[in-house]
Amino acid sequence: MRSSSEVVDYLDNLRKKQQVSISELARRVSMSKSTVSLYFKKEREFPVNRLDDFAMALHTTPEDVLGVIDNSNVKNPSNVIYPLSDSLQRVKIPIIGEIACGDPITAEENIEGYTEETFEKPIPSGTLFALRCKGHSMEPTIHDGSLVTIREQPTVEDGEIAAVLVDGDNEATLKRVKHQGDLIMLMPDNKEYDPIILDKNNPGRIVGKAVHVSWNIK
Known part of the structure; x- marks a missing residue:
């Protein structure tokens, strides 16, 4: 497996082969050009x-960047942990499609597939x-199509x-939570969208x- 310095070299070589400028890469990973430049100069x-963000931005996988074997096609139960290094772990997580009323969130009938995510x-x-995020209400924090x-957990x-979960537990939405007395306000990050107010007439429940x-890089 590559060291941190070798990972940076590998990403930089990929960037150059794909003719991706520092500015463009910074845009794809939602960072400033100066910050990304410091990484590649190894000054930060x-x-x-x-x-994950850098790998996706350069159309590859974290396994490829790290120089480890890709286990993405191996069938395993959810939340399987793959040790990567002293500071990283890769976890296999179920992707939830529709959430049926009354069913456990990770019930088999709710799972449409799996993803592997790298955590520090x-x-x-x-x-x-x-x-999978649908829509633009949480941009620029979470983009349309991103996996979250x-x-x-029942509270945040x-x-x-x-x-x-809103609309009688039939629809899941991603929003920032703000408690206001007996109300819960679901706040979008995109100011062009309106908050959703949860009360006794429009109930909802936090699932996590x-x-x-x-990030979904298109």
Whole structure:
């Protein structure tokens, strides 16, 4: 497996082969040009928790960048952990399609596939599942089509992004949560969208907290 310095060299070589400028790469990973430039000059430590973003931006996989074997085609139960290094762990997580009323979130009939995500140790505790973001209400934080890893939990703190079931538990939405008295306000990051207010006439329930985002690079 490649060292941190070798990972940076590998990414830089990929960037040059694909004729991707520092500015363009920075745009794809939602960072400033100066920050990305410092990584490639090795004047700042490369953020291992952003490895997925850089790999996807350069149309490859974290396994390829790290120089480890790709286990993506091996069938395993959900939340299987693959040790990668002293600071990274790769976790296999179920992708949830439709969430049926009353069913456990990770019931087999709700799972449409699996994703493998890289976390900086320690990985989030508890049951993890992934949802695919639809729409633009959470941009620029979460882009349309991104996979968002959720840790199953019934409450979150104000300002945290949560997966919330609305419309009689038939639809899941990703929003920032703000408690206002007896109300819960689901706040979009995109100011062009309106908040959703949960109350006794429009109930909903929090099913988990967003802990990881894999950007969808088109």
